[in-house]
Amino acid sequence: MPHLRVFPDRQNLVAGAAEFIAQCAAQAVAERGRFVVALSGGGTPRPIYARLASADFKDRVAWQATHVWFGDERCVPPDDARSNYRMARETLLDHVALPPAHVHRILGEIDPAQAALAYEQEVQRFFRAATLPCFDLILLGMGDNGHTASLFPGTAVLREQARWVAPQYVEVMATWRVTLTAPLINAARGVAFLVEGAAKADMLWNVLHGPYQPDVWPAQLIQPLNGEAHWLVDAAAAARVEPRVG
Numbered sequence: 001m002p003h004l005r006v007f008p009d010r011q012n013l014v015a016g017a018a019e020f021i022a023q024c025a026a027q028a029v030a031e032r033g034r035f036v037v038a039l040s041g042g043g044t045p046r047p048i049y050a051r052l053a054s055a056d057f058k059d060r061v062a063w064q065a066t067h068v069w070f071g072d073e074r075c076v077p078p079d080d081a082r083s084n085y086r087m088a089r090e091t092l093l094d095h096v097a098l099p100p101a102h103v104h105r106i107l108g109e110i111d112p113a114q115a116a117l118a119y120e121q122e123v124q125r126f127f128r129a130a131t132l133p134c135f136d137l138i139l140l141g142m143g144d145n146g147h148t149a150s151l152f153p154g155t156a157v158l159r160e161q162a163r164w165v166a167p168q169y170v171e172v173m174a175t176w177r178v179t180l181t182a183p184l185i186n187a188a189r190g191v192a193f194l195v196e197g198a199a200k201a202d203m204l205w206n207v208l209h210g211p212y213q214p215d216v217w218p219a220q221l222i223q224p225l226n227g228e229a230h231w232l233v234d235a236a237a238a239a240r241v242e243p244r245v246g
């Protein structure tokens, strides 16, 4: 069973998720001397990243030993309002002592196929891994249509088993994306979904308890090889999976 942690409200989810990430970082640095994390995009993580950059947390994470990667990116320039990199930079990266060389950005401004290839080669160089590289933590969101990272329903990238990073045109968004693929995400030491809001309640039930149909609900593809995914959710999103009495 996946590790489900239900927080009473958004504020507690933000604090709990920041605490979870800080603890993952401390364990990774203690065990391996570095913390290699892939950030999620979207809106849910924004206050969580800001909390990590706050006085409560900024000195708790060994930023000098941390490497920040991205689970996916919109194919837009890094200063575009839609850029996941820009969101992370504004909320976190500009506010902590992270060496610039430790920020591994997906080049959203170039051709998607070239950006995916370049990122995959950067992953390979960094991990010096011939087999599947192992991130310490990959943060993910979940759309109300069941997508995660840029693994959208009905797209070819859902069936990608060889590539670690792939480009994908997302019809429903009329945009190109670059995304880590399910095999790479599933090779991580830790995977944590951050899900908030009543709008996600039905899909959270579908993904956790519905029939296994990952082409429809791609978040079901995330089955970590090294254990279970962590789901950090608020009570509103958990309304169907863990109904609160009263």
Ligand code: 6PG
Binding pocket: 040, 041, 042, 043, 044, 045, 071, 072, 073, 074, 084, 140, 141, 142, 143, 147, 148, 149, 150
């Ligand atoms: C992105 C994200 C995407 C996001 C979900 C949930 O690039 O948008 O990677 O997978 O996590 O769409 O987004 P919200 O947190 O805004 O609901």
